[in-house]
Amino acid sequence: MTQAPESNERTRIERYDPVSIEPRWQARWEELGLHRTKFDESGRPPYYLLTMYPYPSGDLHIGHWYIVTPTDAIARFQVMHGKNVFLPIGFDAFGLPAENAAIKNNINPRDWTMSNIDNMRRQFRTMGARFDWDAEVVTADPDYYRWNQWFFLQFLKAGLAYRAKSPVDWCPNDGTLAREQVEGVDRHCWRCGAKVEKRDLDQWYLRVTKYADELLDFSQIQFPDPVRIMQTNWIGRSEGAQVVFETAPSPHHAGGEPLTVFTTRPDTLYGATFMVLAPEHPLVGALTAPERRKAVEAYVTKAGTQTEIERLSTDREKTGVLIGAEAINPVNGERIPIFVADYVLGGYGTGAIMAVPAHDERDYAFARKFGLAIRRVVARRGEESGELDGAGAYIAHSDDEVLVNSGEQTGLAADEGGRRIVAALQAQGKGKAAITYRLRDWLISRQRYWGTPIPIIYCPTHGAVPVPEADLPVRLPNNVDYEGSGVNPLTRDETFLNVPCPIDGEPARRETDTMDTFMDSSWYWYRYLSPRKQDGPLDHDLVEGWTPVEQYTGGAEHAVMHLLYAREFTKMLRDLGMVQQNEPWKRVFNQGQILGADGERMSKSRGNVQDPDELIAKYGADTVRLFLMFMGPWDQGGPWSPTGIGGVHRFLNRVWALALDPTYKEPGDPDAGTLPDGQDEAVARASLRAAAHKTLRDVTADYESFHFNTMVAKLMELSNTLFRYRGSVVAGGPEWDEAMRLLLLMLAPAAPHITEELWSRRADVRGEAWSTVHLQRWPTVDQSAVAESTREIPVQVNGKVRDRVVVPANADAAAIERAALASAKVQAILAGRAPDRVIQAGGGRLVNVVIRE
RNA sequence: GCCGGAGUGGCGGAAGGGCAGACGCGGCCGACUUAAAAUCGGUUGGGGGCAACCUCGUGCGGGUUCGAAUCCCGCCUUCGGCACCA
Numbered sequence: 001m002t003q004a005p006e007s008n009e010r011t012r013i014e015r016y017d018p019v020s021i022e023p024r025w026q027a028r029w030e031e032l033g034l035h036r037t038k039f040d041e042s043g044r045p046p047y048y049l050l051t052m053y054p055y056p057s058g059d060l061h062i063g064h065w066y067i068v069t070p071t072d073a074i075a076r077f078q079v080m081h082g083k084n085v086f087l088p089i090g091f092d093a094f095g096l097p098a099e100n101a102a103i104k105n106n107i108n109p110r111d112w113t114m115s116n117i118d119n120m121r122r123q124f125r126t127m128g129a130r131f132d133w134d135a136e137v138v139t140a141d142p143d144y145y146r147w148n149q150w151f152f153l154q155f156l157k158a159g160l161a162y163r164a165k166s167p168v169d170w171c172p173n174d175g176t177l178a179r180e181q182v183e184g185v186d187r188h189c190w191r192c193g194a195k196v197e198k199r200d201l202d203q204w205y206l207r208v209t210k211y212a213d214e215l216l217d218f219s220q221i222q223f224p225d226p227v228r229i230m231q232t233n234w235i236g237r238s239e240g241a242q243v244v245f246e247t248a249p250s251p252h253h254a255g256g257e258p259l260t261v262f263t264t265r266p267d268t269l270y271g272a273t274f275m276v277l278a279p280e281h282p283l284v285g286a287l288t289a290p291e292r293r294k295a296v297e298a299y300v301t302k303a304g305t306q307t308e309i310e311r312l313s314t315d316r317e318k319t320g321v322l323i324g325a326e327a328i329n330p331v332n333g334e335r336i337p338i339f340v341a342d343y344v345l346g347g348y349g350t351g352a353i354m355a356v357p358a359h360d361e362r363d364y365a366f367a368r369k370f371g372l373a374i375r376r377v378v379a380r381r382g383e384e385s386g387e388l389d390g391a392g393a394y395i396a397h398s399d400d401e402v403l404v405n406s407g408e409q410t411g412l413a414a415d416e417g418g419r420r421i422v423a424a425l426q427a428q429g430k431g432k433a434a435i436t437y438r439l440r441d442w443l444i445s446r447q448r449y450w451g452t453p454i455p456i457i458y459c460p461t462h463g464a465v466p467v468p469e470a471d472l473p474v475r476l477p478n479n480v481d482y483e484g485s486g487v488n489p490l491t492r493d494e495t496f497l498n499v500p501c502p503i504d505g506e507p508a509r510r511e512t513d514t515m516d517t518f519m520d521s522s523w524y525w526y527r528y529l530s531p532r533k534q535d536g537p538l539d540h541d542l543v544e545g546w547t548p549v550e551q552y553t554g555g556a557e558h559a560v561m562h563l564l565y566a567r568e569f570t571k572m573l574r575d576l577g578m579v580q581q582n583e584p585w586k587r588v589f590n591q592g593q594i595l596g597a598d599g600e601r602m603s604k605s606r607g608n609v610q611d612p613d614e615l616i617a618k619y620g621a622d623t624v625r626l627f628l629m630f631m632g633p634w635d636q637g638g639p640w641s642p643t644g645i646g647g648v649h650r651f652l653n654r655v656w657a658l659a660l661d662p663t664y665k666e667p668g669d670p671d672a673g674t675l676p677d678g679q680d681e682a683v684a685r686a687s688l689r690a691a692a693h694k695t696l697r698d699v700t701a702d703y704e705s706f707h708f709n710t711m712v713a714k715l716m717e718l719s720n721t722l723f724r725y726r727g728s729v730v731a732g733g734p735e736w737d738e739a740m741r742l743l744l745l746m747l748a749p750a751a752p753h754i755t756e757e758l759w760s761r762r763a764d765v766r767g768e769a770w771s772t773v774h775l776q777r778w779p780t781v782d783q784s785a786v787a788e789s790t791r792e793i794p795v796q797v798n799g800k801v802r803d804r805v806v807v808p809a810n811a812d813a814a815a816i817e818r819a820a821l822a823s824a825k826v827q828a829i830l831a832g833r834a835p836d837r838v839i840q841a842g843g844g845r846l847v848n849v850v851i852r853e
Numbered sequence: 854g855c856c857g858g859a860g861u862g863g864c865g866g867a868a869g870g871g872c873a874g875a876c877g878c879g880g881c882c883g884a885c886u887u888a889a890a891a892u893c894g895g896u897u898g899g900g901g902g903c904a905a906c907c908u909c910g911u912g913c914g915g916g917u918u919c920g921a922a923u924c925c926c927g928c929c930u931u932c933g934g935c936a937c938c939a
Contacts, residue, residue, distance in 0.1 A: 229857060233855095233857095263939060348939080353939050355939085556933075556934090559934075630877070631877095632866055644865065645878090646877095666893045713875065717876065796920070798920080848920060850919045
């Protein structure tokens with residue numbers, strides 16, 4: 001790069017050169033151990049600040065900076081408020097991308113992951129974040145994942161883990177596929193293109209539905225509203241009743257087989273005109289009549305091969321087949337036909353419904369298509385004899401509805417009728433009130449290599465036997481050969497597979513499934529507190545002293561997965577006596593996401609990834625940090641654009657110049673040296689102080705509420721104010737010096753390097769010993785500096801601002817009104833008329849003169 | 854379809870019943886310079902006026918209020934999430 005020779009005026013002070021300053025201070029902080037948390041320190045209250053640990057994809061991009069640097073600013077701000085801050089970092093090191101890279105490039109997932117982590121550690125250090133690297137956790141480390149295994153064994157003992165069959169997407173060549181590995185409408189494998197099928201596999205579950213009700217209680221965790229709402233919907237509690245129908249006798253069947261359905265509308269039971277079983281319902285096979293068997297089997301098979309999307313698409317036409325059996329409605333003994341149809345889900349409720357087409361849109365659509373009876377049983381009072389208009393089901397559920405065509409219950413209010421129907425059924429043992437949740441148990445089995453091995457051994461005699469705790473960890477073998485396919489290599493690894501049964505010592509085989517990585521991320525903040533502890537997963541004293549985590553920041557994309565799994569996990573740990581708390585974190589904040597310049601998610605494959613390294617080389621880390629905070633509200637994110645970064649860099653250059661050379665006069669500045677607005681020296685001194693302390697008041701509030709963009713704007717304003725006084729008689733004086741000191745302290749959390757450099761030079765100039773700016777106490781606002789002797793009050797006429805009047809700060813309402821009405825502009829508009837009303841808003845902050853035309 | 858978030862200058866955004874457009878980018882004018890860059894100062898929502906000023910403006914249409922970007926009702930666009938959950 002050709003650089004013009006430094007012009008004369010720029011040689012007076014040293015140029016702001018972040019590239020030389022930043023690494024120097026980073027090294028110094030590390031040498032001093034400034035970022036290492038002393039957990040046992042008393043006196044300073046603990047403050048655990050957590051940011052979601054990253055997946056080690058290889059390179060830190062600008063999105064990581066966007067996530068991390070404001071969090072670092074919060075940490076530094078809290079340190080300056082006397083808190084004992086813990087800000088750890090680690091890596092979510094297991095998962096599919098490592099395996100994909102491994103298969104593609106024929107390398108080892110561990111090597112790929114670990115070298116990515118090395119690179120990211122290096123890049124992280126260039127941010128200047130105060131991470132406590134001693135606490136680092138890497139989930140692919142056996143020292144970490146052995147505790148996943150240990151927790152699993154405890155859950156098993158406590159009955160919180162169990163095994164059950166469940167379907168997976170299966171490719172004949174590449175084994176189990178993750179959702180994103182199934183491509184196209186024809187559902188082919190992403191690698192080999194083969195047709196994907198469904199397979200039922202035995203898999204492990206965690207019994208998290210046990211906590212469904214408790215998870216709906218958010219009183220001990222502060223979530224952003226959208227997260228709370230999404231979790232509530234995800235859990236999906238609905239109240240209703242279970243009703244037992246029995247099958248009717250037929251030529252092929254004795255009948256009397258109970259079929260339980262769940263309904264939220266027991267009041268509509270008399271309107272049930274058919275019944276529907278999910279294709280997965282266990283009784284489908286047994287109840288199907290011989291002449292229907294072929295059709296039913298074909299239908300069930302087809303349902304199994306359809307994509308979730310296809311099957312669950314709401315605008316798809318309803319399909320289904322009769323199974324050739326009938327059920328008896330317990331309230332009226334009526335025989336109704338039974339269908340199997342895929343609009344009923346196997347995994348929800350009882351997998352069977354009573355269909356009430358008059359009062360349910362889905363049942364209505366199905367009944368119309370198959371020409372089934374539609375019987376109205378609920379009507380608005382006074383419209384009992386009315387017919388359905390044929391446009392659809394009648395859903396509205398209001399207070400003035402009554403039951404019709406409902407036997408003994410006819411004429412009752414719908415609610416009351418529903419209650420009586422349930423009570424009557426309950427008396428006969430044919431029903432009861434029930435609550436159903438949309439939430440399912442947590443399926444943790446993954447047919448993958450790169451994860452935590454599930455510590456189970458299958459013995460021909462004893463079945464699934466837990467690995468004894470003393471034998472943990474079950475290590476993932478390092479030498480793996482994918483043999484060019486996506487099939488989990490553990491299933492071919494004889495050394496791994498063959499083990500003696502822990503009970504009888506006879507030959508047995510290991511479980512080859514590994515755990516969902518959400519298991520890893522459900523407790524890592526506890527491990528950060530004692531990452532190398534060998535005799536247990538967590539240190540109880542530290543956990544109780546430092547958690548729930550004070551503040552957790554991360555992306556909203558985890559609203560219902562990670563953030564819910566981790567809550568469930570914490571409740572399980574609590575029930576095992578491992579922790580005392582009900583929730584893992586006190587407060588969660590969702591920062592926005594930085595997208596590529598094209599508005600799409602940043603990813604290597606899209607080629608829209610912004611590498612921060614070149615920006616740092618050009619502007620330095622402080623500028624990049626500050627720019628990311630300045631761009632907009634932190635919870636908003638948005639497409640990446642470097643437009644404007646120069647403005648932030650210019651701001652830091654100006655802070656640099658103000659700190660090192662207050663009295664300098666720009667040759668190009670016509671106003672250099674004069675005081676603004678014709679102020680005299682005393683007024684200038686007072687307004688400098690006022691500006692500094694007002695900024696302090698506002699910036700403090702902005703840090704506390706994570707409004708970093710306005711925080712930076714206000715610091716820019718203060719530097720602009722200082723700039724106006726640069727070279728004047730007050731430049732370098734005591735008020736200037738105080739303002740400069742406040743500016744550096746306020747800027748320190750956001751731009752840690754330049755402030756540290758200027759702070760140390762300040763100490764040099766004064767002959768004081770150096771002490772880091774980052775351990776200074778946050779300054780306090782001097783209210784007397786902020787107070788002003790006069791106020792300027794906007795005067796509106798009919799809501800439009802027409803003038804401003806200046807009144808003494810202590811003017812009372814009458815005086816303000818007099819001043820407002822005395823305004824020449826107001827008088828001109830009044831034109832001799834008297835105002836109808838004069839309103840003062842906000843204790844005299846504004847006056848509105850109302851005239852009716 | 855249902856549930857959420859967001860729509861404000863050329864651009865990122867500020868103000869969350871009381872001065873719309875803070876701060877920054879970009880633009881324009883000027884200073885410094887042989888010149889350019891950098892730096893510094895001024896100016897910058899639209900329309901009108903020589904001016905002081907006037908007028909219109911926060912996605913659209915209504916409403917509440919002395920006063921609405923902000924609250925309410927009905928839409929539109931866009932981004933997330935869920936999606937036959939009985």
